[in-house]
Amino acid sequence: MIIPTIADVMSAHERIAPYIHRTPILTSSYIDGQVGASLFFKCENLQKAGAFKARGAANAVFSLDAVSAAKGVATHSSGNHGTCLSYAAGKRGIACTVVMPRTAPQAKKDAVRGYGGTVVECEPSVTSREATFAEVVAQSGAEFVHPYNDPRVIAGQATCSKELLNEVAGLDAVIAPIGGGGMISGTCLTLSSLAKQVQVYAAEPDRADDACRSFRAGRIIADDAPQTIADGLRVPLKDLTWHFVKTNVTNVLTVSELEIVDAMKLIWKRMKLVVEPSSAVALAAVLKNSNVFVGKRIGVILTGGNVDLDNLPWR
Template identity: 80%
Template structure:
């Protein structure tokens, strides 16, 4: 298992610079007052293709040799990684196939197709996803770009926190959502090298809390098909992301469905930005754990903005 290094992050920053945005950081006096902390929101919902995963996908796609890229790329994804891989593949002019749960938001399926990707549907479980994906790879011979358990992807995601610590001085902590752990792993990779005093917290829905239980147990515990409004955080940790989580994360906090929806409403109202339920988990856990964050300068990663406007979680 190759563990990416800071050199991989620096190479990724240079490689992907033409294909991504340096996303802004927003603040809110009201949200600071509610949390008792000084919050700095890194707005990856404003990223290319609407999610931080454009970073890792672009690093993987543009790091391929011509021979590797010839048959295209393929992945399995609940939405944002598939969308972002389709975006990156389109920029390079190669095919992309994405295996997606049939229950994935229609907006995310449409987004994959909009960037030129092909969608192959599966049942909403990890078992089905991986079985259908194996068939796709056998059929196409495409290069597999895992949504998160891939050194190229993690190095790309790590560029987000590298930007954040340049944009905001003297952070005490960074909080980001966790599903499979790609963003958190990238955060660990960057901060452990460039800002080791910054504490890293992961945020997870109570109804898909396998990373929390894994962290407490000291080994990976995987749920096959958790049920939560947070569609982007249903996948389990894998060996590479577990390496970063187990070694560098300070703690994992969870939030209920209602707390996540309330935090999502707050961000829409106060920051005036569109973001998806997965992105709200980080703020929900900050509000729920004032003793951890009170008085601290906290980076909060808003991971994506690809929400289905016809199926908002409060409708």
């Protein structure tokens, strides 16, 4: 297992700079009042391809040597990683194949194809996803870029919290959603190296709470096909991301489906930002656990804004 370092993060930030947005950090006095804390929202919903995963995907794609790049890249993804990998591959002019659950939002399938990627559908389970993907790689020889359990990807995701630290002084904690753990791992990597005093919290749906149960048990507990509106958080931890979670995360906080919808609506209404359900999980956890965060300065990572407008969770 190769564990990325802060030097990898610095290199990644320089490498991906031409291909990503340095996303804004916004505040809301209304939401601050609801929590009793000062919240700083890192708006990765405004990132290239609509999600933070553009960072890790770009770092992985532009780290490849010419021989490997010529074979193209491939991955499995519920949507955002596949979209972002297709975006990065397009920027480098190489092929990208994405294995996606047939139940993934149509908007996310369309986005992968829109960036020039090829979609191969599978059944909505981790088992089916990995089996289908193995067939794709065997046929194409493409470079596998894992959605989160990849040191290149984690180093790229870590650049998000690096920017947050550079722009907001005196943070007490940072919170982000957790599925497979790529963003949380990147956040842990940055903060444990550059700001050890800042705590890291992970937020997760009740209906896909394997990271929370893993955290409590001290070992990875994986669910095969959890059902939640936060479709980007249905995947389990792997060995590399588990390393960061067990070592650096202060707590994993879970929220209900209704709490996710309420937080999503709040961001749309008060901040005029389009965020997807997975992205709203972090604020939902802060609102539910305001006693933990009251009086503190909290970085909240809004991870993505790729919403299927024909299937909003409150319709």
